[in-house]
Amino acid sequence: MRKRLPPVPEYLLRRPRRxxxxxxxxxxxxxxxxxxxxxxxxxxxxxxxxxxxxxFQPIARTVSxxxxxxxxxxxxxxxxxxxxxxxxKADVGDHVKAGDVxxxxxxxxxxxxxxxxxxxxxxxEATLVQAQSNFDRQKQLxxxxxxxxxxxxxxxxxxxxxxxxxxxxxxxxxxxxxQLSLTVLRADADGVITARDxxxxxxxAAAQTIFTLARDxxxxxxxxxxxxxxxxxxSSERVEIRLLSNRDVAATAVVREISPTFDPATGTVRxxxxxxxxxxxxxxxxxxxxxxxxxxxNLAALPWTSLAxxxxxxxxxxxxxxxxxxxxxxxxxxxxxxxxxxxSAGLKRGEIVVTAGSQFLRxxxxxAxxxxxxS
Numbered sequence: 291m292r293k294r295l296p297p298v299p300e301y302l303l304r305r306p307r308r309x310x311x312x313x314x315x316x317x318x319x320x321x322x323x324x325x326x327x328x329x330x331x332x333x334x335x336x337x338x339x340x341x342x343x344x345x346f347q348p349i350a351r352t353v354s355x356x357x358x359x360x361x362x363x364x365x366x367x368x369x370x371x372x373x374x375x376x377x378x379k380a381d382v383g384d385h386v387k388a389g390d391v392x393x394x395x396x397x398x399x400x401x402x403x404x405x406x407x408x409x410x411x412x413x414x415e416a417t418l419v420q421a422q423s424n425f426d427r428q429k430q431l432x433x434x435x436x437x438x439x440x441x442x443x444x445x446x447x448x449x450x451x452x453x454x455x456x457x458x459x460x461x462x463x464x465x466x467x468x469q470l471s472l473t474v475l476r477a478d479a480d481g482v483i484t485a486r487d488x489x490x491x492x493x494x495a496a497a498q499t500i501f502t503l504a505r506d507x508x509x510x511x512x513x514x515x516x517x518x519x520x521x522x523x524x525s526s527e528r529v530e531i532r533l534l535s536n537r538d539v540a541a542t543a544v545v546r547e548i549s550p551t552f553d554p555a556t557g558t559v560r561x562x563x564x565x566x567x568x569x570x571x572x573x574x575x576x577x578x579x580x581x582x583x584x585x586x587x588n589l590a591a592l593p594w595t596s597l598a599x600x601x602x603x604x605x606x607x608x609x610x611x612x613x614x615x616x617x618x619x620x621x622x623x624x625x626x627x628x629x630x631x632x633x634s635a636g637l638k639r640g641e642i643v644v645t646a647g648s649q650f651l652r653x654x655x656x657x658a659x660x661x662x663x664x665s
Contacts, residue, residue: 337658339648344638347589348588350585356580359509363507368475370472371395373396375394378392380483385482404467413459414458415456424445477503478503480506482574483502534579594630595646604620608641614658
């Protein structure tokens with residue numbers, strides 16, 4: 291028979307619960323103390339930046355472009371008939387006169403046509419002589435009454451037919467001789483050969499370009515410029531042109547022609563300018579430098595390092611002179627230069643702009659200003 295154990299006192303049952311509660315309170319106090327500020331933590335240092343005061347001054351925009359000297363008129367010379375080139379008598383760089391022979395093609399076929407046309411002409415002329423003699427005899431006989439009117443009319447008809455045959459044969463001779471003359475390619479004006487597209491022995495088609503001739507006379511400068519320059523032309527119609535290999539050689543040019551279309555591959559527009567009294571050193575194909583100037587405008591020049599990107603476009607960071615807090619300001623850029631940005635609006639004279647160290651800035655942040663030029 292089992293014995294019943296005596297009941298456990300109530301104070302013993304409550305003691306573990308009080309101990310657990312005490313431990314829980316101790317852990318909570320430690321956790322809360324860990325979440326509080328660390329005693330003795332150093333304050334966060336201000337971001338070091340370099341700045342520049344905004345200053346507006348008249349700045350004239352200048353654009354330099356590279357171009358080439360070309361002839362005002364260029365001719366594409368070609369044979370008017372097909373054939374095989376027999377001889378080439380000119381090369382690139384040669385100066386030729388109007389009428390000079392540049393190339394010839396083989397002529398056996400054309401010479402045979404000329405001989406055949408001449409033979410046909412001789413036969414037609416012999417027939418004409420016979421018809422003329424027959425007509426003269428019939429004319430005498432009808433006057434004497436020894437022939438009929440029908441015989442006289444037949445003789446006259448034969449004479450007119452023979453005369454037509456002679457005229458046709460002479461035209462054929464002229465055509466054959468013209469075809470023979472087309473086997474010789476001649477310069478159509480004084481100038482310089484700038485390109486050669488065929489060689490001796492090559493079979494060429496009619497109208498296929500053989501030479502390119504730059505005619506003597508007026509000279510142009512050809513530039514391929516980006517389209518934005520056309521929106522606001524320079525203040526002067528005259529552009530200074532200097533030889534790229536020797537800047538002391540200079541001339542003046544004016545715009546003569548602007549292409550109505552642009553090159554989709556490069557996004558540029560071809561502009562041709564007339565050279566005014568170019569020096570001899572500015573020959574065909576010479577590389578030149580053109581300098582265009584615009585009217586001066588009040589602009590603020592800032593280093594390119596000061597430029598930042600905003601939601602609406604380019605911005606800069608402006609430092610408050612009293613609190614040293616920064617704010618982001620949208621600006622209007624007139625144009626970009628080498629290592630600098632020319633600002634037309636969005637800033638005031640005397641305002642302080644961050645020129646270096648803006649990568650980690652946020653609105654309202656207090657900064658420390660470093661001395662020295664922006665890096």
